[in-house]
Amino acid sequence: MYGIMDRLARLFAVLGGAVLSAVIILTCLSIIGRLANSILHGDVLQGVMPGFANALLATGVGPINGDFELVEAGMAFAIFAFLPLCQLNGTHASVDIFTSRLPLRVYRFLRAFIEIVFAGVLIVIAWQLGQGTLGKQATGQTTFLLEFPLWWPYALSLPGAACAALVSIYVAALRLVEVATGGGVLPPETEAGH
Numbered sequence: 001m002y003g004i005m006d007r008l009a010r011l012f013a014v015l016g017g018a019v020l021s022a023v024i025i026l027t028c029l030s031i032i033g034r035l036a037n038s039i040l041h042g043d044v045l046q047g048v049m050p051g052f053a054n055a056l057l058a059t060g061v062g063p064i065n066g067d068f069e070l071v072e073a074g075m076a077f078a079i080f081a082f083l084p085l086c087q088l089n090g091t092h093a094s095v096d097i098f099t100s101r102l103p104l105r106v107y108r109f110l111r112a113f114i115e116i117v118f119a120g121v122l123i124v125i126a127w128q129l130g131q132g133t134l135g136k137q138a139t140g141q142t143t144f145l146l147e148f149p150l151w152w153p154y155a156l157s158l159p160g161a162a163c164a165a166l167v168s169i170y171v172a173a174l175r176l177v178e179v180a181t182g183g184g185v186l187p188p189e190t191e192a193g194h
Helices: 002-041 043-048 050-058 067-089 104-139 151-181
Strands: none
Touching: 002 043, 002 050, 002 067, 002 151, 043 050, 067 104, 067 151, 104 151
């Protein structure tokens, strides 16, 4: 079962990475376009080579229209896509000044409790995201510049949120098994402790 959850979580992480890479490229192109537009409208090029500057401006050199709307949607998807792998590997950032000194049995109990709470929170988030998707679809709201339906980013983020909830239930169940048996069931954590 762990292998299935791992493959599913990694699939979402790869998709999230691809979307995040696209968002980075989009942002860079938009910044370059905005800078080029400013330079082409500047006094130097307009004074020295106005024909060349205006010809380039006529091609549409400038920021990408609606870039921030696309970045918002892409970042929402990427965040939810990375959650399942973070949950499965226990790589959420944590501060363990006190917990690192607890006896192993107490630490396992605390860890199981935290995973159960985390699972509950991720279930509520996935549920509310689903309800938000339906609500935005019913209202017909669109984004300001690109005018794409506002429910699309919600719907695109929903599979990642549902996968994170599923993985969190699995991890919470295994943490309970660890408490009951006194042994480690999940692979060692690579937690980002601070």
